[in-house]
Amino acid sequence: TVVRRAEREAVALARVEDVRPEAIRYLNRLSDLLFVLARVLARADGHGEVLWKHERRRV
16 A cells, blocks of 8 residues: 555664654555455455465475
């Protein structure tokens, strides 16, 4: 999601500049909330779980 991308960018920025930890924590919680809400709404709408499968790449 856009919020998750913003969180990753904020964490990367925090490595080189001062970023308030509360801002990163807020983005993380907001991302979690949106994820859970999407799952709840999908279930209420009759959609099943979409499970993510990690595909291992062969080296």
